[in-house]
Amino acid sequence: MSILHWVVLAPFLYAIIIPILFTYMKRVHTGWFILPLPFLLFIYFCSKIPTTSQLQTDVFTLTWIPSIGIDFSLMLDGLGMLFSLLITGIGTLVILYSIFYLDKAKEKLNQFYVYLLLFMGAMLGIVLSDNLIVLYMFWEITSISSFLLIGFWNNRRNSRNGAIKSMVITVFGGLSLLAGIILLYLMTGTFQISEIIASVQQNSIMTDPLFILAMICVLLGAFTKSAQFPFHIWLPDAMEAPTPVSAYLHSATMVKAGIYLVARLSPVFAVSGYWLWLVSIVGIVTLIYGSFFAIKQTDLKGILAYSTISQLGMIMSLLGIGAAGVHYESETTYYIATAAAVFHLLNHATFKGSLFMVVGIIDHETGTRDIRRLSGLMQVMPITFTISIIGAFSMAGLPPFNGFLSKEMFFASMLNILEFNLFNMQTWGLLLPIIAWIGSIFTFVYSMILVFKPFAGAFKPEKLATKPHEAPIGMLISPIILVSLVIVIGLFPDLVANTILSPAISSIYGGGSYDLHIYHWHGFQPELFMTIGVILAGILLYKTREKWTTIYRVFPTILNRLYDILRFKTEGSFNSLTNRYMVGSLRTYLIYIFSFFVFILLLTMILKDGFTSDLSNLAPIGAYEIGLSFVLIIATISILFAKSRLTSIILLGAVGYTVSLFYVVFRAPDLALTQLVIETVSVALFLLCFYHLPKNARKKESIPFKLSNAIVSILVGLVVMLIAISSYSNKLFGSIAEFYVENTYKKAAGENMVNVILVDFRGFDTLFEIAVLAIASIGIFTMIKLRMGGKKSENK
Amino acid sequence: MKINNLVLQTVTKIIVFLIFLYSVDLFFAGHYTPGGGFVGGLMTSGAIVLLLLAYDLKTVRKIFPVNFIYVTALGLFISFSTGMIGIFADKPFLTHFFHKHVHLPIIGETSLHTAALFDLGVFLVVVGVTMTIIQTIGEDD
Numbered sequence: 027m028s029i030l031h032w033v034v035l036a037p038f039l040y041a042i043i044i045p046i047l048f049t050y051m052k053r054v055h056t057g058w059f060i061l062p063l064p065f066l067l068f069i070y071f072c073s074k075i076p077t078t079s080q081l082q083t084d085v086f087t088l089t090w091i092p093s094i095g096i097d098f099s100l101m102l103d104g105l106g107m108l109f110s111l112l113i114t115g116i117g118t119l120v121i122l123y124s125i126f127y128l129d130k131a132k133e134k135l136n137q138f139y140v141y142l143l144l145f146m147g148a149m150l151g152i153v154l155s156d157n158l159i160v161l162y163m164f165w166e167i168t169s170i171s172s173f174l175l176i177g178f179w180n181n182r183r184n185s186r187n188g189a190i191k192s193m194v195i196t197v198f199g200g201l202s203l204l205a206g207i208i209l210l211y212l213m214t215g216t217f218q219i220s221e222i223i224a225s226v227q228q229n230s231i232m233t234d235p236l237f238i239l240a241m242i243c244v245l246l247g248a249f250t251k252s253a254q255f256p257f258h259i260w261l262p263d264a265m266e267a268p269t270p271v272s273a274y275l276h277s278a279t280m281v282k283a284g285i286y287l288v289a290r291l292s293p294v295f296a297v298s299g300y301w302l303w304l305v306s307i308v309g310i311v312t313l314i315y316g317s318f319f320a321i322k323q324t325d326l327k328g329i330l331a332y333s334t335i336s337q338l339g340m341i342m343s344l345l346g347i348g349a350a351g352v353h354y355e356s357e358t359t360y361y362i363a364t365a366a367a368v369f370h371l372l373n374h375a376t377f378k379g380s381l382f383m384v385v386g387i388i389d390h391e392t393g394t395r396d397i398r399r400l401s402g403l404m405q406v407m408p409i410t411f412t413i414s415i416i417g418a419f420s421m422a423g424l425p426p427f428n429g430f431l432s433k434e435m436f437f438a439s440m441l442n443i444l445e446f447n448l449f450n451m452q453t454w455g456l457l458l459p460i461i462a463w464i465g466s467i468f469t470f471v472y473s474m475i476l477v478f479k480p481f482a483g484a485f486k487p488e489k490l491a492t493k494p495h496e497a498p499i500g501m502l503i504s505p506i507i508l509v510s511l512v513i514v515i516g517l518f519p520d521l522v523a524n525t526i527l528s529p530a531i532s533s534i535y536g537g538g539s540y541d542l543h544i545y546h547w548h549g550f551q552p553e554l555f556m557t558i559g560v561i562l563a564g565i566l567l568y569k570t571r572e573k574w575t576t577i578y579r580v581f582p583t584i585l586n587r588l589y590d591i592l593r594f595k596t597e598g599s600f601n602s603l604t605n606r607y608m609v610g611s612l613r614t615y616l617i618y619i620f621s622f623f624v625f626i627l628l629l630t631m632i633l634k635d636g637f638t639s640d641l642s643n644l645a646p647i648g649a650y651e652i653g654l655s656f657v658l659i660i661a662t663i664s665i666l667f668a669k670s671r672l673t674s675i676i677l678l679g680a681v682g683y684t685v686s687l688f689y690v691v692f693r694a695p696d697l698a699l700t701q702l703v704i705e706t707v708s709v710a711l712f713l714l715c716f717y718h719l720p721k722n723a724r725k726k727e728s729i730p731f732k733l734s735n736a737i738v739s740i741l742v743g744l745v746v747m748l749i750a751i752s753s754y755s756n757k758l759f760g761s762i763a764e765f766y767v768e769n770t771y772k773k774a775a776g777e778n779m780v781n782v783i784l785v786d787f788r789g790f791d792t793l794f795e796i797a798v799l800a801i802a803s804i805g806i807f808t809m810i811k812l813r814m815g816g817k818k819s820e821n822k
Numbered sequence: 823m824k825i826n827n828l829v830l831q832t833v834t835k836i837i838v839f840l841i842f843l844y845s846v847d848l849f850f851a852g853h854y855t856p857g858g859g860f861v862g863g864l865m866t867s868g869a870i871v872l873l874l875l876a877y878d879l880k881t882v883r884k885i886f887p888v889n890f891i892y893v894t895a896l897g898l899f900i901s902f903s904t905g906m907i908g909i910f911a912d913k914p915f916l917t918h919f920f921h922k923h924v925h926l927p928i929i930g931e932t933s934l935h936t937a938a939l940f941d942l943g944v945f946l947v948v949v950g951v952t953m954t955i956i957q958t959i960g961e962d963d
Contacts, residue, residue, distance in 0.1 A: 696856045699848075700861050703865070704864070707864075707952070711959075714959060774937070775853075778855055780856075781853055782937070785858070785918075785944070786918050786937050790916055792944060796901060796944050796947040799947055800898055800951060802955075803894060803951040804891065804954075807955075810959065
């Protein structure tokens with residue numbers, strides 16, 4: 027095991043001892059024990075930056091299930107490094123924040139931190155694993171731990187519903203991802219990502235019929251996890267989670283797992299035009315949808331949730347356009363989209379994390395997150411206000427923050443696609459920059475709402491449940507660190523450009539290093555005018571928003587309603603479907619069974635042309651047989667039309683005795699003897715049952731006629747008869763009875779062949795038949811004798 | 823019902839032994855002529871059922887102070903152990919052994935066969951099962 031393995035497993039191992047720490051160290055907030063772990067991991071990853079920035083990729087393999095090619099192999103390259111730094115870095119800050127956010131007396135901290143560490147370990151596993159099955163395993167652990175964290179306050183109905191919703195949607199995507207992984211395995215013969223990429227470069231799998239299917243399956247997984255349209259609906263409902271969870275999972279890490287997957291598998295799928303179009307269109311639709319509906323929200327976390335959806339859509343669309351870079355080697359224009367994607371990924375994690383923490387502070391200090399009740403908090407919470415203004419301005423894409431840089435790069439790459447001459451980009455590609463631009467205007471508007479609605483205006487403490495005041499310093503440390511990063515990256519982007527970002531780009535595309543320089547000022551380019559346009563239009567829309575926000579009444583929440591229909595209505599209709607055929611009546615079930623029996627056998631007979639009749643093998647028919655058959659048929663038919671049950675019983679006895687007479691005629695004395703005695707006993711038992719019937723049931727009229735019964739029974743009889751005739755006509759080989767005839771005396775010292783077969787040649791069957799009899803008798807004994815509590819429970 | 827069943831009871835006293843003897847004959851003759859443990863067992867329980875009809879459950883229980891579930895168990899045990907003989911003799915399970923011509927005192931020349939032991943097990947099981955069923959149902963109110 028390498029150090030990297032220990033790094034991934036450390037959160038899981040540490041999670042084991044958290045309950046112990048929680049139980050025996052009551053006086054200290056459990057979070058303090060957790061804090062060092064992500065910090066140490068962060069330091070470890072920082073120490074590895076020099077390695078990855080020189081594009082060295084180390085693969086560490088630990089054998090797990092070698093027989094089917096599943097190894098616990100980890101790989102640390104530029105992309106993994108970027109995500110690992112985000113996970114551990116923001117993880118540290120979130121845990122620090124949660125120490126002050128969660129009350130140590132009221133909350134179940136042991137559960138919270140166990141879930142959080144499980145999540146952190148799983149997330150590290152996703153971004154570091156080189157084996158797709160291992161990646162899938164960690165993928166599902168993030169779904170499960172996210173489910174647990176969203177439902178952390180499980181006494182609230184909304185928390186439970188949100189948790190179930192996110193679970194259903196992400197697990198649906200997860201399973202689809204598994205299907206995609208298996209399809210990839212079928213095409214390439216390996217689960218190792220590095221080997222898959224290598225084999226893709228050698229022989230094109232694009233022509234493989236499974237290629238498109240695998241791509242769609244993988245993309246479904248990525249889109250559901252990253253809350254892309256139309257699978258985004260779980261993210262706003264996941265805001266019922268504690269705010270540190272929202273900050274960590276639903277802005278910085280888990281929702282980027284899908285982005286990671288798309289980036290990681292870009293080298294496999296990017297050669298196809300479908301990938302480019304699918305990823306970028308879904309991304310751009312998500313972008314505009316999320317930013318448009320964020321304005322509608324009145325809950326601060328709701329705004330942030332839709333904003334996250336929109337920003338994730340932006341990153342996704344950039345990755346889609348960046349896929350075009352595969353087709354043009356060595357031209358910087360084409361990887362600028364990918365650079366923008368990874369850069370915005372980093373920026374979004376910083377400002378969105380800080381904004382969530384700010385919202386958490388507002389919630390914590392005022393008791394509400396509703397923007398209609400909040401105003402004028404600037405006076406009482408100056409530090410929080412400063413943090414939020416930096417975060418929101420960066421989100422809106424204003425200089426000098428880092429959001430400005432990545433938004434400029436976003437516009438630049440959207441404009442670039444007009445120059446692509448592949449996959450019809452020149453004609454329809456024009457729509458993308460326009461949609462992106464409109465989406466950015468909405469982004470600007472909701473960012474302004476986020477800052478100015480709660481903080482500006484008149485201070486109205488009477489609307490609030492508690493008297494608001496500035497947050498404790500401990501809660502402010504994490505957002506301050508994050509917004510400092512926003513400014514520092516904004517002012518000195520080259521700090522991260524060539525150390526972290528360009529190795530990430532090169533691991534998305536492979537090959538050599540990408541020289542990346544990010545400038546604030548690059549002359550009067552079209553993207554600058556686009557930004558100015560965004561600001562102007564945004565201010566205009568923000569000022570007039572009361573006039574036009576009424577249009578939101580026109581847009582119903584179709585997708586959520588669809589989900590509700592799928593979840594609740596289908597449950598009801600499946601219930602009624604089940605109730606319709608599982609009626610609880612044995613007669614109906616027998617009809618099912620017999621109809622199926624008839625259907626399958628008749629179908630087989632017809633399809634295989636199975637009916638044959640061969641008359642050459644038949645024995646001559648004697649007078650006795652004719653007579654007995656006549657009696658048998660009469661008796662059998664009379665049973666059906668008998669009026670009283672007593673008649674039926676006696677007729678059944680007649681059938682039994684006739685059968686024993688048949689045994690006599692066909693020279694089976696043992697069978698005849700046994701049949702006589704057994705028939706007597708069973709008729710006696712029938713009579714016994716009859717005399718215990720309730721009085722009014724004894725004299726029932728004859729069996730009521732039902733057409734379905736008649737048809738089914740006639741068909742069953744017919745089918746069995748046809749099969750009997752056909753199989754008799756198709757004797758493929760002779761009997762083995764010769765052996766018994768020869769050896770009954772020679773080898774077994776007996777002359778009654780039936781008995782010798784029963785006790786000697788095939789005594790094993792007899793042994794278990796007497797066991798069956800014994801069980802039957804004990805069963806009857808227990809049913810009659812042991813009526814424990816039967817009457818008591820009736821009284822209850 | 824206590825009608826004087828003198829005729830029935832007297833006839834039963836004679837017939838029961840005849841039936842029993844017939845059942846024993848069926849059992850022992852099974853290897854050479856029709857019969858065997860199954861029919862033999864059924865006949866024996868038929869004899870006991872006749873006693874039940876002529877007298878009543880208490881009287882019959884006095885005559886046969888046997889728990890018939892034990893009879894079933896004993897029968898299963900005998901059949902199974904007969905099979906185990908084969909195992910101990912280093913042969914497959916349920917291998918039978920026989921001597922065709924053995925001189926026994928009183929009976930004279932006869933043949934001995936472990937299959938008869940196996941059949942004895944079947945016989946006991948059938949008697950036990952039949953009697954258990956009839957007694958349990960008969961005792962039930």
